Amino acid sequence: MKQALKARARALGFDDCRVTAAMPPEYAAQFEQWLAKREHGELGYLERTAAKRVDPQQVLPGARSVITLAASYAGECRVSGVECDRETRRVDGQPRVTPNPQRSGVVARYARYRDYHEVLGERLTQLTQFVNQLGGEGARSLWYVDTGPLLERDLAQRAGLGFIGKHTNLISRRLGNWVFLAEIITTLELAPDPPETNRCGTCTRCIAACPTAAIKAPFQLDARRCISYLTIELKGPIPVELRQAIHDRIYGCDDCLAVCPWNRFAREGELMKKHVRPDLVMPDLLELLSLDEPGFKRRFAGTPMLRTKRRGLLRNVCVALGNVADDDALPALHRAANDPEPLIAEHARWAIERIRSRTEHACVKAD
Secondary structure, eight states: OHHHHHHHHHHTTOSEEEEEESSOOTTHHHHHHHHHTTTTTTOHHHHHTHHHHTOHHHHSTTOOEEEEEEEEOBOEEEETTEEEESOOSOTTSOOOOOSOTTTBOEEOGGGSBSOHHHHHHHHHHHHHHHHHHHHOTTOOEEEESSOSSSOHHHHHHHHTSOEEOTTSSEEBTTTBTOEEEEEEEESSOOOOOOOOOOOOTTOOHHHHHOTTOOEEETTEEOGGGOHHIIIIIOOSOOOHHHHHHHTTEEEOOOHHHHTOGGGGGOOBOHHHHTTBOGGGTSOBHHHHHTOOHHHHHHHTTTSGGGGGHHHHHHHHHHHHHHHHOOGGGHHHHHHHTTOSSHHHHHHHHHHHHHHHHHHHHHHHHHO
16 A cells, blocks of 8 residues: 555655654654744744644544655756756855856745645645545545644654754755655554654754854754745844845755755756746846836746745845945835835845945955
């Protein structure tokens, strides 16, 4: 039965499929301690669903198994005729390939595709129907793509899909860091797969690579300092003391993932490669800053980037321009400083001051 399930998952495009029992996750206590320290920031839904996350039986009464799935989003891309790694930032200190480094922003690799919730969800619907057929009359199953009250990385590690690295993300020995996770919790009882053990060893590259020191120690993340949180989840102003470290990232951050040596095993997944959005690899910051509400919705329709809304993305764009742009960006930033959205206007004013300060410093040095 389990082999039939795994064969069906592969046929639907998933790169790996493993099973664990629907028991409380091993790291439930650590999760609750993390919440108590408020290191989840404004992610209030984690608190609201905490009881379910530490007890799968509250998610689906009578559940016997959790099917964990992985879909790779590793791959290469071509931008303006240049073959480039999809991680546009070179975390080894070398300059990244970009048409104009003073005008290009960085988008996290996972967001350079059609929204993975939709892509994976279409396949999960079919796989869940197959699971219920295997279970027969009365079988019940629910699927999630990081939207449900499950500690998915813990469950994935216990199922043998990968191990949780020191950066707190899941690492697959077969796929590296670049994986989407999904789960089907079901009343069908399936034999569990053996758990994966941690294989980070003495490596601390991810900790050293974090621009904001959000990874406080191995396996400890303060989300309030994480650039992915700051540019996506945070709804208000980005703390001034962290803006410079964001550099030209406008949606998420991959630095801790990109340096992981397990990525040497990463391979392109079949499921996501046909949904790539090359226009999101090196977007022009001034072009983004000019978007009105309808233009924003058209540009990012069907992508995860709709999540930030216009106000959030243009906030991030202003910060990036403040960090990397020259005087050529000032007219656009002055217009943004008069935007009716206060969040955009405040960050635009900050960017103007940053650029002016750099220009004045450069003039002093030249003299």
